[in-house]
Amino acid sequence: MSANFHHLRIEKFRGIRSLSWHPSAGVNVILGGGNVGKSTLLEAIALLLSPTNSYTLADADYWSRDVGTEFLIEAVISLPGESAINQQGAMAWPWEWDGRNAVLPEVTEDMEQAPRPAVYKIRVRGTAELELAYEIVQPDGNCVSLSVALRRSIGVVRLSGDDRSDRDLRLVYGAGLDRLLADRGLRARLGREIASDQIEQHLDQPAREKLDALDLLFGRRALPTELGLAFVGNAGVSVNALVGLTSDKNGIALPLISWGSGTRRLAALAIADSLQDGHPITVVDELERGLEPYRQRQLMKTLIEGAGQAFVTTHSATVVSASEPASLWYIDSVGSIGNLPKSKIARHQSVDPEAFLSRLTIVAEGATEVGFLAALLDRYVPDWSDHGIYISDATGNDNVLNLLEALSTGGLKFAGFADFEGRFDGRWRVLRDRIGHLLFQWERGCLEENIIPLIPHARIFRFIEDPTAEKTTMRLRTLADRLGIESVDFNLISDRSDEELMALIVAAATGQIPEDLVDAEKTVKNPYKGHSSVWFKSVVGGRELAEKVHELGGWPLLQVRMVPFLNAIRASVGLEPLPEVEQ
Template structure:
């Protein structure tokens, strides 16, 4: 019970054979038969045996909200992001259900996709980088399959492909789970069987849940059992502790139950039950027997470490799991940021090997934290995306080109929303945020509830950032100035990726378009705010440099002509009057929003188009039904 997991004995075949253990990495050997049962002479397969087992492919059919998923995760950290209820946690549950060292599991009709119990749940986990024991041809050769990163899983290993095995979990209408080793040829011959329990123990993942306190005692599935043995003397110590507890209780309870004991003894004497004539009040020997779970870690003051704060216990357990790496090749972490401050999130990611050049284990995490998104690389992140026409789930890797990493670092928050509006710069980001506040004040639907986030394109990076989001499957819009000619090839790429563009009349910047189109009674408030933020002398000087006779000391009853508006727009652009998010947000909420109805031209048209795009965003977890552009999957 207290021995290391690595000392388990195979219940079907006795001790694990070491016939293949001496094969060097990359060695070649021939399999014994082909699919027809004939001796195979010419096919050779590459062999591992010394690495850490890895999930090469996960295939899910009809499990909970996932109708279909086929995914090939990476070897290190695999961070899953996406809208709530998109199926991220179900992916982790599927891995856990297939690989955990359990002989049974409880299921309900709700685990079937669409409650359709007439069609079985199928979950296949294909394992590569196999230990030597699973490469034994005599025992597992009929279940050996091939893996190639370009073509995926093949039922017959080919030259140069990696040998893998697939473990299948099937749940039918009887809710009785069945675990089997799976290959198409074995299924055709009706000779499927389960992976021996000892092998499943070696492959079993460690799950770091919201509450990690149970790992700080020597329970059956505790990480402490993976990193060290409980000494043989512990059994005797536990038994002695139980005896002492029984005796101590008897001494303390004697006075409390003396009257009852006297009556019991008297009755025993009358009815002739000799053993009860000297009855005592002791703890039941069965009730105080201690198992391994009774041994728990405590601090220096004797306080159980399970009383640590949520974040502290998760960090400690993650560190212990790092020590258990050789016996726990896979780690599952749902909602990684739960209970942790940002700096501790980073420490936990480091413990899990996020920055290691050679990943110490394969890790699957789900997150809704921009801190996690920023800390991981684009190659470690996968976005959960629903197919527009069917409830199939796809996991899309975010990293496509070097520029994507910069987008990830700068716009981490936006990657957690279904729709992204990339804005040329801080002015546009602030304006749309301010307009959104104004619309919300009027009782309209907020942008956030539509699942739309903003991302700063920082000018020259806006086209690439919009393309990064669109190619990762996000519903993407781009709002930009029209004062510079954009690269035709990049614009064509945006169009092909389905990016919706919002822009001004040429050659206007945002400031120029605002002053050209906004209502007359909004001009003075705009200039007054600019003077407040940038200084009256600076703003007046910029205005006079472009139109010396423009006097804003009083309202012109005839309104502002085109030349005056043009001068103000040029001064605002050159002087960067509103080039911060906070300034532009105030303009959007307090000036542009209230005066939009009295404005005209491209200003009104573009803002109305932006508002319509925001309001027409699909619900969280859905895709844009009008978007027929499929992103390229990696």
């Protein structure tokens, strides 16, 4: 049995004001955009289980740098029987886990009733004096000290996003290699061996003469004499820290810390896996750092197959795709963390993993909507991609609904842009209540059905024209086919009422099948479906549609519906609402 977090609570630690989380027992992959608290969450876990007391607090470790207000990191954790919980100076009493919370132990006379799992509530507080207070919270409300020995017996493996994991490859006190070897007498023996090695014997003659002259000078000034050279340590630098792992490379023993960063990280993890019977709690920040895609998949496989609980952050689409058996969590732009249900995100996880690596993802109905939104954001949210906004193609109305439902249930902030197909009205209404203006849905129909009627009749030919001059004739051909005429002369095609002409263009642009051909053979119907491909059914076509609605005078009729959605997007990434002049 390995140690396992059931609940984690963080209050006012660095950039996290308040967070409550029930992680899964296996691998927990934490996703989200930049500066939302992913690394801070992992550092909180590592600090709670730190195997030493050497951490020095700074005002930046406190919410808003207010050291007067303590921060709290608290976890409900189950412990293996071989942990040091029963070797505490004071008795640590267990709580019971009811599935959501740590509760007081239940006294029952029913011997057949299965007992609830025993858990312990541990925490670390950052006090107003910039000191750490490690405590075990007892069921009666009192606290006893959470010892270093207990924290070490729980075991935490930390691979941070910088080079600090290199310390695990050297005999630094409390580091992975030191805890693995656990040879407490090594320091004394090493000190004696090093002290007996007279380094001065290896000096060149001029250097030895200078050392002898210094010895004479010490004697004249009544200072210690018989000077020599040896490896020495002090309170800041340990001789043992100079000892590290080496590996043979072409007959030369190279220090492992001189190998590539990816190899160093994997080596540190291998050392950690040798601790605690291979079941420590593992914390990996930026798993992809220094690793090629195949090694990223290899490391994820190792973590997933391991028996211990793991917490991972990543910015890599490869890691997200390789995380299918793991539990995925998303931290949004306001710091809320929620689960990503596998059943509803499986397609996006494998096909479009970047959707879960942004500060705000807009789930769009299809390729046309992706291009249309991108062009709008270029105008009304400049540098939107730099703000961490990402537009994802859901490839269908049902997919938009399913994905947004899954994400919004966890309280996460995603946006949506969808057609109205007249189905699932109740579900769409609930979703709209949850995310407000971040959901844009047409009152009827699809994008083309709402945009095309906004174009003035006098400018309709400019609307039909392809900016690249490649598809204009093909577009006119689709209209002529639907009218049953051979000529693609625009004057002949447009010789009808505005309403009829707009309906004709909408039908061609959306690939509608004429009513009299609904029951016809596929060979007859399919060409009409294909008409949409020469209009706007692509990302480029969506951009063209957005540009033309502005160029041809349709935007004033559309902006009343679009501006609340655009302002909600801007607010989600910390931008002010659009100025009135742009609305």
